[in-house]
Amino acid sequence: MAAVSALPTVVTTRIGGIIDTPRKKPRQxxxxxxxxxxxxxxxxxxxxxxxxxxxxxxxxxxxxxxxxxxxxxPNKWALLYGLAEHHIEKAHERLGGVLIQLREQEPDWDDTVRELAAASVDLHRHRPRLHALMYHYAPRAPEGIARLDTLHETLVSEVTGHLVRCDRGGDDPARTAAMLVHAADAQLHRVLLGRGDDAEALTWSLLAMTPR
CATH class of the missing domain: 1.10.10.60 (Homeodomain-like)
Known part of the structure; x- marks a missing residue:
């Protein structure tokens, strides 16, 4: 029986059009x-x-x-994808550094949220229109989704640990952490982009969502 070749990965924009990702990665x-x-x-x-x-x-x-x-x-969608990938790499680096600092210093819950909110907002402060375009229209490819999922999973795991350490998060700190991480992501991209008070607004919103 002849082998069946693998189907090509379908990569789309968030508005549904099939597009291409970057053709090759630069080596030199x-x-x-x-x-x-x-x-x-x-x-x-x-x-x-x-x-x-x-x-x-x-x-x-x-x-x-x-x-x-x-x-x-091959097209501007691939450029938008490349920019989104670069942004995710920067987020891994910046937030990873903050998470190390929080593990070492063990601040109270309010200051933990404040540090994470400030770093997250800072990653989106420059070129807010570009960030909105990347969020809504950047192509979705499996490897990019996997990197973003890894970042979210790391944040949820770390936030869960801080909730437990600070005796917060209610009966299910892991669920609370997941809600906080994804709420922060949605607020950053859909509400707060380009606003001057975004770090403080995000901090107070997340604190209000955190059960005792």
Whole structure:
């Protein structure tokens, strides 16, 4: 019996259109510098023009030809995906550092929430329009979803530990932690982007949600 070839992974935007992810990852220093320049140009134009921007304008802004851009990114959705992946990497690094600090210092619950809220808001403070676009329209690929799920699972596990340590979280601290992490994610992307009082607002919202 002939082997059945694996079906290609279907990658879509959040509005349902099938798209492509980046074609290849840069290996050499020069290639990484090229990709970084293209992504920075894309970030600037997505922030300024939203989804109306084009790959031609992004290539022009980056200083590279459209052919060079297409070596790595087949369309603007792939660029948005690349920016979202970069954001997730930064979130892992920044929040990971905060989690280490919280384990070492063991502050009370209010200060624990305040530190996590401040770091989360800081990750989204620059270019709020771009963050909104990434949240709503960035392509969904299995590897990207897995990285985001890993980040959420790490946060839930760590927050559960702090709830238990601080004698908070009610009868089911793990469920409370999951609700807090996902509520923070939703509030950051759907309510607080671009507002000046976002860190304090997020802190008080999460504290109000935490049972004794």
């Amino acid at each position: 220093v020069r290639s990484r510098e090229t990709v970084d320049a293209v992504l920075e140009a894309a970030a600037q134009l997505f922030e300024r023009e939203g989804l109306d921007t084009t790959t031609n304008r992004i290539a022009e802004r980056s200083g590279f030809s459209i052919g060079t851009l297409y070596q790595y990114f």
